[in-house]
Amino acid sequence: MFFPIDPGADASLGGMAATRCSGTNAVRYGTMRDNVLALKVVLANGEVISTARRAKKSSAGYDLTRLMIGSEGTLGIITELTLRLSGIPEAISSGICPFPSVEAACNATILAIQSGIPVARIELLDALQVKACNAYSNLTLPETPMLFLEFHGTEASVAEQSQRFGEIAGELGGGPFDWATRAEDRTRLWQARHDAYWAARRLRPGTQALSSDVCVPISRLAECVTATQRDAAESRFIAPIVGHVGDGNFHMLLMVDLADPDEIKRAEALLERLVDRALAMDGTCTGEHGIGQGKMKYLAAEHGEPALAAMRAIKRALDPLDIFNPGKIISL
Ligand SMILES: Cc1cc2nc3c(=O)[nH]c(=O)nc-3n(C[C@H](O)[C@H](O)[C@H](O)COP(=O)(O)OP(=O)(O)OC[C@H]3O[C@@H](n4cnc5c(N)ncnc54)[C@H](O)[C@@H]3O)c2cc1C
Incomplete structure (x- = not known):
């Protein structure tokens, strides 16, 4: 079994739940929201609550697990997590595919997903980031927009998924799609993706x-x-x-x-x-890093004042003295 959430940082499980993080595997396995079954949480009044049981589904009362996930430490302290694990796939194949433009790479992503290819990871690096990774990780990738992909399944299904993706890429002017099932080749590529942040910092x-x-x-x-x-x-x-x-x-x-x-x-x-x-574009101000203090100013625009008032009411009810991360997400 493995735990599929990969936030690209040395994070703790409590911090990952508190920020509702996700990362490269989320397209197939979901985010922390989908992979935490239950939490034990210490509330501001000192009470310890369990938010759910191990049952796969439940319609018993408010969903306190989901309330705590993404609350960035403002509603309680998570001390225990019950996680959903996934089976390690029998076969994994990885590949990289250059594209003439970011638009073509994004369109290939859309088409792959719409055609039902169950991609496990599909990561875009723009040309500048590829250049940074080449320099940092001693690679010789063509410095154009690039998709890094991973497919999980049986030997036959990953081969089929890879082939179908290669065809889609070709239709959009991308390729060749190079894919490898050897663990060491995969590790080298994904390590470069993992180090993208450090590589980018060297650009300036x-x-x-x-x-x-x-x-x-x-x-x-x-x-x-x-x-x-x-x-x-x-x-x-x-x-x-x-x-x-x-x-x-x-x-x-x-x-x-x-x-x-x-x-x-x-x-x-x-x-x-x-x-x-x-x-x-009907999107959100943060897909994974959270609101903290830096993005508080965007919450009203995203959710509207009445929703913000509801969030404040929850915060007041659970933490009336404002002792948990005061001044984060919403200000009282
Ligand atoms: C280089 C880099 C790359 C990253 N890439 C990604 C990515 O690809 N995808 C993604 O989703 N995220 C990404 N992140 C963000 C990452 O997910 C978060 O930084 C991480 O999940 C936070 O966990 P932490 O243990 O470091 O928590 P901290 O940074 O210590 O805390 C984060 C917040 O959670 C609260 N908190 C921490 N522990 C608890 C707890 N036990 N109970 C209640 N509240 C708690 C803290 O008070 C704080 O508000 C990246 C971060 C870095 C530095």
Whole structure:
């Protein structure tokens, strides 16, 4: 068995649940929301509650598990988790596929998902990020937009999935789709994907990397990513993009010189436009990193004031003295 959530960081299970994190496997296995069955939580009044039992489904009362997942430590402290594990697939194949444009890569993703190929991972790296990975991980990938993919199943089914994806990529001007079932080849590629953040930071040494993510309906993904790339270039930033594109989710990493007030202003404006763009496409201001303090200002635009008032009422009811992460997500 294995636990499929892979947040790309050395995270604790409590932190992963608290941020409702996901990562590269979510397109097939879901997020923390889908992979936590029950929690034990210490409330602000000192009571310890169990949010659910091990039954696969239940319609007994409010779903406190889902309330706590993504609450970013503002409603209680998670001390125990009951997790759903998945079977390790009999066969895994991985592949990389170059595309002439980000749009073609996104469209191949959409088509693959719409055709029912059960991709386990489908990750976009834009040309800048591929360049960064080549330098950091000693690779020689063509420096164009690239999809990294993984298929899980039996030997026969992963071969079929890979072949079908290769055909889709070809229809959209992408390819060749190189795929490998050898564990060492797979590990090398995915390690490079895992190190994407550190690779990107080397693109502009001495600056701070500001990472932001948004998530949009997958049908709007190509449009959102290309508009964001254009915006970053016009704002004169080095800003590689990586995306869990099967979910319509992508991250922009902005290298910012924090000693330059003008640059900080431009970066803030660019990040605001990124969120505005995602919301205008019926997306969300964060697919996985959470609200914290930095994105509190977008919550009203995303959910509306009445929903925010409901969140405040929950916070007041469970933590009337505001002792758990005060000033995060919503301010009382
Ligand atoms: C390089 C990098 C790459 C990342 N990539 C991804 C990605 O691809 N996908 C993704 O989803 N996320 C990604 N993340 C974010 C990552 O998921 C979160 O940072 C992580 O899940 C937080 O867990 P943590 O244990 O580090 O928690 P912390 O950072 O310690 O805490 C995070 C929040 O959770 C609260 N918290 C922590 N533990 C508990 C607990 N036991 N009970 C209640 N509240 C608690 C804290 O108060 C805080 O508000 C990335 C982060 C980094 C640094």
